[in-house]
Amino acid sequence: MVLMSIGDLSSHFVARRQNFMLKSRLATLSQELSTGQVADIAKHLGGDGSRLAAIDRGLSVAEGFERSASETADMLALMQITLGRVEDRRQSMSNTMLHITPTSPADLVDAAAQSGREGFADVAHALNARFASRGLFAGAATDGAALADPEEMLADLSVAVAGATDAASVEAAVDAWFNSPAGGFATLGYLGSTGPNMVRRIDQGQDVSIDVRADSSELVEILKASALAAMAGPDGPVLPNEERAALVRSAGDALLGAGHGLVAVQARIGSEEALVEEIRAGHSAQRTAWEMARQGMVAADPYETATALQEVELQLETHYTLTARLSRLSLTEYLR
CATH class of the missing domain: 1.20.1330.10 (f41 fragment of flagellin, N-terminal domain)
Known part of the structure; x- marks a missing residue:
């Protein structure tokens, strides 16, 4: 039976949380790139939606x-x-x-x-x-x-x-x-x-x-x-x-x-x-x-969105690589 210490369990939850945040960010950026519109309109407008409502x-x-x-x-x-x-x-x-x-x-x-x-x-x-x-x-x-x-x-x-x-x-x-x-x-x-x-x-x-x-x-x-x-x-x-x-x-x-x-x-x-x-x-x-006025208010910059998407993809790939390595970590692997 493999026992997991408090430190290992904490690291596990941190890794899962980071994985969830990266995947959520990836989904949001993918949506914005495909639709050309920001996902969180309220945040993008600074909480003032009166003009958009009009x-x-x-x-x-x-x-x-x-x-x-x-x-x-x-x-x-x-x-x-x-x-x-x-x-x-x-x-x-x-x-x-x-x-x-x-x-x-x-x-x-x-x-x-x-x-x-x-x-x-x-x-x-x-x-x-x-x-x-x-x-x-x-x-x-x-x-x-x-x-x-x-x-x-x-x-x-x-x-x-x-x-x-x-x-x-x-x-x-x-x-x-x-x-x-x-x-x-x-x-x-x-x-x-x-x-x-x-x-x-x-x-x-x-x-x-x-x-x-x-x-x-x-x-x-x-x-x-x-x-x-x-x-x-x-x-x-x-x-x-x-x-x-x-x-x-x-x-x-x-x-x-x-x-x-x-x-x-x-x-x-x-x-x-x-x-x-x-x-x-x-x-x-x-x-x-x-429609043009609305798009101008809620449009997501395609260059910035594509750049951010590439960065998140790289972060997610690095996260998976580190997680895989940590899952194989043992005294034998460490001494090699």
């Missing part, structure tokens, strides 16, 4: 507004993509319908009516687009859909035009369904908010109010024209072919004219995009300035 607050505010502006920019970009899809469908339907004349054969009229039906569904589905679980075209009511299912809307519209006997009466019934404030599209079609616009805070005292909704007149005109064409098909009343052709032609003219309104809507969204991007860039620059 910088952290400024940085947090800049990051929050930059994030909000970036999300708003992404949302507006998706709205533009959606409106682009609506525009493509509007052009396609208009081109098809404007080729119809009073003497067009029934199969061409049927195809144009089907184009209107499919276009109505496509536009309705597009306007139900969502961004991060929020409806884009439902105004402030972002938790639900902007429009009802297109099949349900067409079914209700079919009932509204059931008694029509010619193209003019069908068109009047469709106008009434879409324009009435107490029924039709207003209560069965549009499901979003009719109150305040969707508002996004992107800066101190700076909000973006998005006024484009699925019930905006420019978008309703496209829905109404495509639905009018659909009423020339099986969804509408039984009419002579020339009356059905007149319906389709009228829908094509309406879709052609609706292009100007859609361009105006896209321009409004584009103006909001430009404003949001300008503010987002400002927040980004401000965030960078705060």
Whole structure:
């Protein structure tokens, strides 16, 4: 059994304590060299963290507004993509319908009516687009859909035009369904908010109010024209072919004219995009300035840190060497 004297035990604990301190110092310096930041910020600042706290607050505010502006920019970009899809469908339907004349054969009229039906569904589905679980075209009511299912809307519209006997009466019934404030599209079609616009805070005292909704007149005109064409098909009343052709032609003219309104809507969204991007860039620059200021306060000098790290590594290596030699020390080793 090997006995350890009081002196040996004391030396053992001193060696262990020195080993722990050297390894802790090594870990701290390694961290500072890899992160470029001092490990003990309070000590580095002499206990005065007020300036750093102010910088952290400024940085947090800049990051929050930059994030909000970036999300708003992404949302507006998706709205533009959606409106682009609506525009493509509007052009396609208009081109098809404007080729119809009073003497067009029934199969061409049927195809144009089907184009209107499919276009109505496509536009309705597009306007139900969502961004991060929020409806884009439902105004402030972002938790639900902007429009009802297109099949349900067409079914209700079919009932509204059931008694029509010619193209003019069908068109009047469709106008009434879409324009009435107490029924039709207003209560069965549009499901979003009719109150305040969707508002996004992107800066101190700076909000973006998005006024484009699925019930905006420019978008309703496209829905109404495509639905009018659909009423020339099986969804509408039984009419002579020339009356059905007149319906389709009228829908094509309406879709052609609706292009100007859609361009105006896209321009409004584009103006909001430009404003949001300008503010987002400002927040980004401000965030960078705060980060640089913070780094200047807590940065660890890389040369001094690397030099200190080498010194500690050498001390630790020397400590291990001496410890190994002392562990083998005996009278025989001493006399050699």
